[in-house]
Amino acid sequence: MADGKSILRDVAVAAGVSLRTASRVLNDDPKVASETRTRVQQAMRELRYTPDSMARSLRAGTDATIGLVVESVADPFFSELVEAVERAASAERKSVLVASTHRDPERERAVVAQMLQRRVSGLLLVPTAGDHAWLETRSPRTPMVLVDRAAPGVDADLVAIDDAAAARGAVEHLLAHGHRRIGYVGDHPDVPTSAARLAGYRDALTAHGLDVDELLVRADCPDPVTAGQATRDLLSRNGSAPTALLSAATRCSLGVVPALHATGRTDVALVGFGDFAMADALQPGVTVVDHSAAAVGLAAAERLTERLADPGLPTTTTHVPVRLLQRGSGELPA
Amino acid sequence: MADGKSILRDVAVAAGVSLRTASRVLNDDPKVASETRTRVQQAMRELRYTPDSMARSLRAGTDATIGLVVESVADPFFSELVEAVERAASAERKSVLVASTHRDPERERAVVAQMLQRRVSGLLLVPTAGDHAWLETRSPRTPMVLVDRAAPGVDADLVAIDDAAAARGAVEHLLAHGHRRIGYVGDHPDVPTSAARLAGYRDALTAHGLDVDELLVRADCPDPVTAGQATRDLLSRNGSAPTALLSAATRCSLGVVPALHATGRTDVALVGFGDFAMADALQPGVTVVDHSAAAVGLAAAERLTERLADPGLPTTTTHVPVRLLQRGSGELPA
DNA sequence: TTGTACGCGTTATCAG
DNA sequence: CTGATAACGCGTACAA
Secondary structure, eight states, X not given: OOTTTOOHHXXXXXXXXXXXXXXXXXXXXSOSOHHHHHHHHHHHHHTTOOOOHHHHHHHHSSEEEEEEEESOTTSHHHHHHHHHHHHHHHHTTOEEEEEEOTTOHHHHHHHHHHHHHTTEEEEEEOOOSSOOGGXXXXXXXXXXXXXXXXXXXXXXXXXXXXXXXXXXXHHHHHHHTTOOOEEEEOOOTTXXXXXXXXXXXXXXXXXXXXXXXXXXXXXXXXXXXXXHHHHHHHHTSTTXXXXXXXXXXXXXXXXXXXXXXXXXXXXXXXXXXXXXXXXXXXXXXXXXXXXXXXXHHHXXXXXXXXXXXXXXXXOOEEXXXXXXXXXXXXXXXX | OOTTTOOHHHHHHHHTSOHHHHHHXXXXXXXXXXXXXXXXXXXXXXXXXXXXXXXXHHHHSSEEEEEEEESOTTXXXXXXXXXXXXXXXXXXXXXXXXXXXXXXHHHHHHHHHHHHHTTEEEEEEOOOSSOOGGGGGOSSOOOEEEESSOOTTOOOEEEEEOHHHHHHHHHHHHHHTTOOOEEEEOOOXXXXXXXXXXXXXXXXXXXXXXXXXXXXXXXXXXXXXXXXHHHHHHHTSTTTOOSEEEEXXXXXXXXXXXXXXXXXXXXXXXXXXXXXXXXXXSSSOOEEEEOOHHHHHHHHHHHHHHHHHOTTOOOOEEEEOOEEEOOSOOOOOO
């Protein structure tokens, strides 16, 4: 009757057993007479007993929560990732604590510290750029899986796409369609992911016997605005303008696409990294390397579950496959 | 040295004071000699002491966490909302626990129960459709703010946009541009938000002396696919096809826009509810009622903070203003 | 100003 | 199979 404020001791008293026994029933301990068990369970129901997660966590030393730290929860890629992680976590009856770094290493340290302090059972981290050796000294060696990119200075599991291979695939797609002057618009190479994509781009070109024209490489676009500007710059190069572009991040595509449309240069082939809403409603549709955030999130959550089960596991790197969604951008105009 | 496993007692011993004093320093209790204080703080630093949030929460009876339950974290609207809430929460030094209902009332009950059980300090809830009287019986009367829509059967704060007014504004925009046959594509009216938008649509039309042609109303589109189909249906009505459409949800726009483009009917004026990436890159740009999720999230978080400070506050409804982003869709073709 | 002792709700150790 | 009792790490009456 004491709605909600019923504690395990109340249940024990009501069922006429000791606290320990009530606890056993709560934890499905087999060593309890089935008759006693049903009596306790009945009491639990009548008292609307709800276990106190705080107390359990304090006792257990760890909380049934997984911490997820991404760049920005609002980013379409990461929000899809969050969703996948939440799905996987809830299947494991765990809650998800989220936080965004906004690419700020200090904020990253703060939110990670907060989560460790809360004794999350595991941590899923999309690291910012820069050294992460400080993570090695994390007090309770909380199981951790790096997501989407590695972090220099830390030895931990990593779940990501094979960026270099994906970029190579994208470039090869354009090459196969006859393009020879392929521009690159991407984020700074100090983000490992971006560096790998740029490397893949270069590799694909040289593997086909082409020189990389550095003037066509704009690896300095952290946001849509600069990406749009870079696009206009590239297209205005008289005589040496690219006939195709590789946009190495969704964020970049969000600037490249409008720039292409605004300048009327929809004849320029485009392959983007990461799918986005409306990509196929545009004319022409944008071919994308579909960087499934859901697949990455799911794989990361699964890896974390494995590690939680056996903390002694050697650290591994898991590459989530990507696929190219062809949407009619990519043809070389006659 | 005992890295991370240092507990407050260790600090006390190291500083040569009692546990009580160490606790006082930790909580910035003024009643402690400044000399003693610095000694304790030094000890904390040397031992790399980190307070155990679990223990504090257990003692305090409530956790420095706010629970946020939305429809789907991956939805652009809600992910922006989550981001805003997280920002506001971190300013209050609180963590955010997220969960998605996926519009499933059972899942909603489960995740809400889980959060209450975790003793979140407050709850931000985007309720599913249907009765929520069960929420009134929540054990510890956890402070709660409903977000984006009301929930029948619960008396709680609500932070949302004025859906009816926003829909009226959108329709008036189209009327002002000369349209008289305005179609409606939206979600089911059993979602209160949708019902209000539909009502606003009707009101605006009747206020202008127009009859509502029920054949132009398709309030049965919960997803982009059905919205796209509805769009094609409406446009194929010979002689009575609409010259303009109101898409009452971002999800719907994601189906309406491609349908318009695919059928080449870009002459049909469109006003959408909720902004989305690429809305202005499309030709013509889509005019939208900008339903700022960030503003809603922020306002909700602020309201929750107020209520946490004073649980006795009367419940209120806060309407977050919306604005119309004109983007050149809406003109009546000559 | 500082210290002692108890309790938050659970689980684990040991007896019986 | 079951039951007293001691922790988990911290906050707080109450006393000194």
